Amino acid sequence: MLFTRTFPTVGRALAVVVASVVVLTAGCSRPATEAAATADLVRISVGVDPSYAPIFLADSEGMFEAAGLDVEVIQTEGGAAGAQNVVAGTSELSGNADSTALTVMAANPSLRALGVFQDSDRYFQVVLRDGVAPADIETMGVFPGIGLYFTDLYLRSLGKDPASVTLVTTSPPEQPALLARGDIDGLISFDPWVAQAEDAGSTVVATTGDFGAKYSQWIIASEGWLAANEELAGKVFSVIAEASAIVNTDPARAARAVSSEIQMDAAEAQDRVSQIDFDGRDFTEADVQQAQNLVDFFTEQGKMAGPVDPSTVLLSGWVAQHAG
Structure with a gap:
């Protein structure tokens, strides 16, 4: 088990969310608390982050409407919030990172992942303080979830026992200052x-690609809603896949x-988008194995509320059948 300590700052509560900056939004996106869904309305929860570029593109350019769909994009603070909206019934679909989706699925076994719409092995980067070599790392700043997972893989790739390194649990926005002050030797962030x-x-x-790691983002839904709306869900995924190719x-x-x-500078948004590979696609055997690795890690860390079988919750072949 990894040894961690939490850095005592006012922002520590933000550590549970990877992208924790809440931005006031314009356009068609509306908060999750607005009116209940009509029969054919599909609400998609997303984070306030350029990694959701295909969904933002489809929304802003009217691609959903052109396909005859009534889609509402709901912006959340990120992290598990989108998946929790699906559980609560305030969204029909959500875009979530694999690590986040799996931990929510552990507590909500009716959730299913329809397919992938992005991957990246370069979005997350390892940063070391000036004068610190990888072999000299004694402390690392980490955020929970995928940050902890990547840090464990990185340290093992160096031949280091993760238990020999002190992990300072903090939120991504706090990490640069901790690094500059010398409170930590390195971090993995974005x-x-x-x-x-x-x-x-x-x-x-x-x-992360340098030590064989990446993350993926999935589109998820509840099993009950999906059973009654597979054709509709397939049409929505098809538009997201089309927009992914454009991105x-x-x-x-x-x-x-x-x-x-999301009111972000366009140059900054383009730089962030260029760090990600967008592709609406089915799950592969490699995706299922990657998910299993995540489940095994988080189970060992005591972060899973229950068992998750990736071969069940990842609907391999669904995209070809319903969104092809």
Whole structure:
């Protein structure tokens, strides 16, 4: 088991959410507390982050409407909030990182993942304080969930026993300052926090791909809703897949959509989007194995509320059957 301690700052409560900055939004997106759904309305919960670029693009350019769909994009604070909206019935679909989805599925076994819409082995980067070499790491700043998982894999890739390194649990926004003060030797995070750490004199030494790790984002739904709405869900996923292809080929167009939807600088949005590979697709055997690795890790860490079988909750072949 990894040894951790929590850094005592006012922002520690934010550590449970990867993207914790709440942004006031414009456009078609509305909060989850608004009116109940009509029969054919599909509400999709997303985080306030450029990683949801295909959904923002489809929303801002009217792609859902052009496909004859009534879709409402609901922006949340990120983390598990979108999946919890699906559980609560305030959203029909949600986009969630694999690690987040699996932990929510452990407590809510009726959730199902329909397919993948993005992956990245370079979005998360390893940053070390100036003068610290990988072999010298004694403390690492981590955020719960995927941050802890990546840190464990990175340390093992160096031949280090993770139990020999002190892990300081904190939120991503706090990490650059901790690194600059020397409270931690390194961190694994994402922009803009990586860029802030670099500006303060620290150095990016690796991406997760350098030690064989990546994350994926899935579209998830409840089993009950899906059983009654598979054709509708397939149409929505098809639009997300179409938008994903556009994001890959025209990141500037995607960045404009992100900027419009979440009020982010377009240049920054384009840089973030370029760190991700977007593709609406079915699950592969490799995806199922990656999910199993996550389940095994979080189970060992005591973070799973119950058992999860990736071969059951990941609906392999669903995209080809319903969104092909």
